[in-house]
Amino acid sequence: MITAANGAAEPLLWKPEQAAVMLGIGRTKVYDLMRTGALRSVRLGGSRRIPATALADFVAQLEEETDAA
Known part of the structure; x- marks a missing residue:
């Protein structure tokens, strides 16, 4: 479970x-x-949802690309 501050x-x-x-x-x-x-x-019924981990992974990938440039 993910908890906020x-x-x-x-x-x-x-x-x-x-x-x-x-x-x-x-x-x-x-x-x-x-x-x-x-x-x-991910698909949930007829809708798309974005896992919280996917958001973190996406931002980490952006940071890696920025650091590499």
């Missing part, structure tokens, strides 16, 4: 709109990233 449980799966807010990018960009595989997502 205040001790409350955080969701393990995020809606694309929520992920966009967390990443500071637009919803359309999140869908583009999911479509290309740059941001992992």
Whole structure:
């Protein structure tokens, strides 16, 4: 279980709109990233959700690319 600083449980799966807010990018960009595989997502019924670990992995990958440049 993932917990926030205040001790409350955080969701393990995020809606694309929520992920966009967390990443500071637009919803359309999140869908583009999911479509290309740059941001992992899972299917839940008829919807797509982004695992919290996928968000952390995506940011880590961006940092690695920045450090390598």
